[in-house]
Amino acid sequence: MGISCxxxxxxxxxxxxxxxEFGGGAELLFDGIKKHQVTLPGQEExxxxxxxxxxxxxxLLKERPELFIQGDSVRPGILVLINDADWELxxxxxxxxxxxxxxxxISTLHGG
Amino acid sequence: MCQVxxxxxxxxxxxxxxxxxxxxxxxxxCKEGPPVVVIRAGDAFCRGCFRAFYVHKFRAVLGKNRLxxxxxxxLLAWSGGPSSSSMVWQVLEGLSRDSAKRLRFVPGVVYVDxxxxxxxxxxxxxxxxxxxxxxxxxxxxxxxxxxxxEVFALPPSVLRCSAQDPVGTVETYKVAVDSFLQxxxxxxxxxxxxxxxxxxxxxxxxxxxxxxxxxxxxxxxAAQTExxxxxxxxxxxxxxxxxxLQTLRTHLILHVARTHGYSKVMTGDSCTRLAIKxxxxxxxxxxxxxxWDTGFSDERHGDVVVVRPMREHTxxxxxxxxxxxxxxxxxxxxxxxxxxxxASIHRLMEGFLLRLQAQFPSTVSTVYRTSEKLVKAPRDGCxxxxxxxxxxxxxxxxxxxxxxxxxxxxxxxxxxPAPTPRAEAGAPAGPCxxxxxxxxxxxxxxxxxxxxxxSRAHVIEQLCYACRVNMKDVPCLEPLPPYILAEAQLxxxxxGPAPQIQEYLVNSDDEAPASGSGALGPPEQEGKEAxxxxxxxxxxxxx
Numbered sequence: 001m002g003i004s005c006x007x008x009x010x011x012x013x014x015x016x017x018x019x020x021e022f023g024g025g026a027e028l029l030f031d032g033i034k035k036h037q038v039t040l041p042g043q044e045e046x047x048x049x050x051x052x053x054x055x056x057x058x059x060l061l062k063e064r065p066e067l068f069i070q071g072d073s074v075r076p077g078i079l080v081l082i083n084d085a086d087w088e089l090x091x092x093x094x095x096x097x098x099x100x101x102x103x104x105x106i107s108t109l110h111g112g
Numbered sequence: 113m114c115q116v117x118x119x120x121x122x123x124x125x126x127x128x129x130x131x132x133x134x135x136x137x138x139x140x141x142c143k144e145g146p147p148v149v150v151i152r153a154g155d156a157f158c159r160g161c162f163r164a165f166y167v168h169k170f171r172a173v174l175g176k177n178r179l180x181x182x183x184x185x186x187l188l189a190w191s192g193g194p195s196s197s198s199m200v201w202q203v204l205e206g207l208s209r210d211s212a213k214r215l216r217f218v219p220g221v222v223y224v225d226x227x228x229x230x231x232x233x234x235x236x237x238x239x240x241x242x243x244x245x246x247x248x249x250x251x252x253x254x255x256x257x258x259x260x261x262e263v264f265a266l267p268p269s270v271l272r273c274s275a276q277d278p279v280g281t282v283e284t285y286k287v288a289v290d291s292f293l294q295x296x297x298x299x300x301x302x303x304x305x306x307x308x309x310x311x312x313x314x315x316x317x318x319x320x321x322x323x324x325x326x327x328x329x330x331x332x333x334a335a336q337t338e339x340x341x342x343x344x345x346x347x348x349x350x351x352x353x354x355x356x357l358q359t360l361r362t363h364l365i366l367h368v369a370r371t372h373g374y375s376k377v378m379t380g381d382s383c384t385r386l387a388i389k390x391x392x393x394x395x396x397x398x399x400x401x402x403x404w405d406t407g408f409s410d411e412r413h414g415d416v417v418v419v420r421p422m423r424e425h426t427x428x429x430x431x432x433x434x435x436x437x438x439x440x441x442x443x444x445x446x447x448x449x450x451x452x453x454x455a456s457i458h459r460l461m462e463g464f465l466l467r468l469q470a471q472f473p474s475t476v477s478t479v480y481r482t483s484e485k486l487v488k489a490p491r492d493g494c495x496x497x498x499x500x501x502x503x504x505x506x507x508x509x510x511x512x513x514x515x516x517x518x519x520x521x522x523x524x525x526x527x528x529p530a531p532t533p534r535a536e537a538g539a540p541a542g543p544c545x546x547x548x549x550x551x552x553x554x555x556x557x558x559x560x561x562x563x564x565x566x567s568r569a570h571v572i573e574q575l576c577y578a579c580r581v582n583m584k585d586v587p588c589l590e591p592l593p594p595y596i597l598a599e600a601q602l603x604x605x606x607x608g609p610a611p612q613i614q615e616y617l618v619n620s621d622d623e624a625p626a627s628g629s630g631a632l633g634p635p636e637q638e639g640k641e642a643x644x645x646x647x648x649x650x651x652x653x654x655x
Contacts, residue, residue: 024194024431025443028450064450076466079431086432088150106435108194108384108427110448110462 016040016047016099020056024107026078031062040097047097049080049087068105077109141165149432153473159436166425166433170202173421174215177408178285180376180419182216182292187374188253189365190221192244192442196380198430199422201439203378204251216292217376221248221255222368224361228340229260229353230447234331243442250440256368261336263360268599270367273499274414343591344447350456352585353447355396359502359579360593369416381420384427384465387479392461397578401505403486412504426476500576501600507576571600 020036027034040047040055050072057069068075073093080087081104082095097103138156139145145158157165180186188203190196206215223244227237241257248255331337347353369377381389386406393405404410410418422430434441448456453463469475498507568589572580583589589597 023435023443025445025449027443028445066452067450076470077427077462079428081432081435084148084436086147086149086156089147089156104435106431108431109466110446110458 014099015042016097016101018052018097018100019102020052020060021102021104022107023104025109026068026105026107029062029064029068030060036060048093049082049095049097049103050093052097052103053093074105075109077107079106079108080104081106148436149429151426151429152477162429162432163437166429167202167205169424170199170421171206171213171215173408173424177419179409179417180217181285181288184217184376185372185374186217186219186376186378186419187365187369187372188219188221189377189379190223191380192223192240192444193380194430194434194439194441195382195385195422195425195427197439197441198425198434199378199380200251202421204253216289219253220372220374221251221253222365223248223255223257224364225257225259226357226361226446227259227444228332228337229344229357230445230449231341232445234337238331240442240444247440247442254372256372258364258368259332260357260360260364261332261340263364263593263595264336264339266363266367266593266595268595268602270363270370270595271501271504271599273412273504274370274416339591343593346586346588346591348585348587350448350451351396351458352582354456354458355579355582356586357447363595366413366416375416377416377418379418379420380422382422382425382427382430383480384469384476386420386423386483387476388458388462388465390479390483391465392458393578395457395461397581398503398576400576401503401578402483403488404505406483407486407488412499423480498574500579501571501574501596501603502579503576505576507574567597567601570604571597574600574603 017037017039020038022030022034022036030036038055038060040052043051045051053069053072053074057065061068066075068078070076074080080092082090083102084104087095137146139147139158139161140155141157141161145160147156148159149162150156151162151165174180188196188200190200200221203215203219206213207219209215225237225241227234227240244257248257344353344356347356365377369375390402390406393399393402398405404412406423408420408423410420433439448459451459453459465475465479499505500507571589571592572583575583586592
């Protein structure tokens with residue numbers, strides 16, 4: 001317990017810098033901007049994709065959240081690549097973000 | 113409290129979590145490389161194996177079906193989207209391989225600019241076209257850029273099914289390939305400059321590659337753009353708009369193929385897209401034509417065969433491949449961009465299938481496998497029967513059977529404008545078709561009298577069930593491109609009661625076939641009567 005709490009303090013201190021990219025039409029929901037360099041504020045628990053989605057919805061998504069997010073995950077039809085690898089291999093929503101990670105959301109839906 | 117959330121990951125709030133591929137650290141195929149993508153229900157592939165798998169699938173689909181003969185001209189329908197871009201890229205790579213495995217056909221690319229149907233301004237469209245041209249120029253194939261407005265200049269002959277070339281048998285395919293290879297060897301032996309196939313395949317693009325004479329550099333005529341916007345604005349539902357767009361686009365590409373001598377058209381429909389299309393077609397009433405709509409080859413046009421080489425690739429594979437191997441594509445907003453999920457049947461079905469796929473990863477492949485089993489058998493006695501005016505499939509309506517609800521409906525439909533005075537096909541009637549106590553569809557074009565109820569019946573009676581249902585959402589057929597209306601007119605005049613017996617008929621005006629003999633589209637082939645009633649009349653008068 002004590003060690004975990006120490007690690008928790010470490011995580012709390014460091015904000016993360018990640019690159020979030022949108023493709024396949026998903027960028028239309030983000031003012032047409034494909035690449036976003038974001039700095040996630042430090043928080044108690046380490047950042048996971050689930051948290052990132054909430055953050056994106058609050059801070060980046062300009063319109064029509066239901067076209068991007070469904071429940072606490074992305075809408076079916078939107079692929080997520082973490083550092084050019086399938087997120088299914090990395091734990092999907094529970095993947096813990098590292099500094100300088102690159103998260104790519106590609107929409108395979110018709111018309112974005 | 114301060115633990116990493118990984119341990120709690122499996123409790124998904126909605127339904128059972130999809131089976132995870134696990135934390136396999138190695139590719140399932142080569143067992144060496146780090147996996148980058150999960151295909152199907154849990155196979156993790158590394159980059160190299162994924163590429164080999166992807167390319168192999170493309171070649172296998174082409175090779176298995178043996179429809180594309182060596183040296184044949186094939187038109188690639190490129191929409192700028194990921195699937196068709198991937199297809200074009202595969203063809204490009206396939207043509208540049210070493211001679212044993214090289215693809216042997218002669219490709220060209222067509223891009224249809226549909227911006228007007230989506231309400232885009234010319235500036236935006238021009239920007240997209242610049243990107244498109246840039247990509248096309250790197251390909252090295254002859255390319256054609258057409259705007260959707262050109263449907264207003266299409267000839268009615270595009271709706272006619274040309275004489276069918278018999279599909280090559282296995283023997284003829286083998287013979288063709290052998291003779292082609294023999295030719296190559298002879299040319300190589302004679303020491304033709306460079307590689308012989310490249311001389312054949314690449315000398316052609318060198319002149320149209322720079323500037324295709326058909327490539328518009330300025331905006332299309334404003335009248336046409338206006339007419340197109342009017343047409344799409346008049347359609348009431350998004351479903352009907354999407355279907356109409358699909359139809360017009362098909363006709364346009366067909367025309368380009370015929371004009372430039374292409375005998376095959378390749379479209380980039382992926383596995384996912386075809387599974388969605390199959391379910392959507394069922395919902396739209398196109399169940400009879402599923403085999404043509406979703407199969408590998410579609411021979412309904414006769415001389416030009418539509419082929420779908422990407423049909424075994426899922427959209428996920430396509431998206432990953434494009435990303436990992438930098439395949440260029442151009443995103444263009446479509447007619448249903450940012451539409452809500454319930455905006456059209458297409459969107460609804462897409463949402464349904466993709467959501468199901470997330471829970472059950474074999475959904476799409478199961479639907480796809482079903483589509484593979486569909487057989488293109490003609491209905492009894494309708495092998496060379498009449499064809500739908502728009503989708504060119506054999507007509508599946510049997511409106512003489514008034515005992516069925518459908519038969520009664522179609523008879524009602526063609527008789528609905530009865531209260532208004534019957535107009536001759538040529539002259540527009542006075543009142544707009546908004547009158548009609550029988551519930552005639554409201555014509556929204558208030559200024560121009562649209563009293564062509566007779567001509568509407570002419571067009572409707574030549575459509576298959578699905579197209580008729582679609583046309584219900586098009587209140588007035590006037591804005592349709594002239595080639596459709598002209599062909600409808602031509603068919604009903606040519607195959608209506610013959611002029612010399614017209615005076616003998618009780619109801620001698622053109623609307624007679626609509627209510628009398630049970631409206632059916634005219635047969636394409638000369639000398640075949642589709643309706644027993646017409647045949648009976650002919651027998652009585654000519655025998």
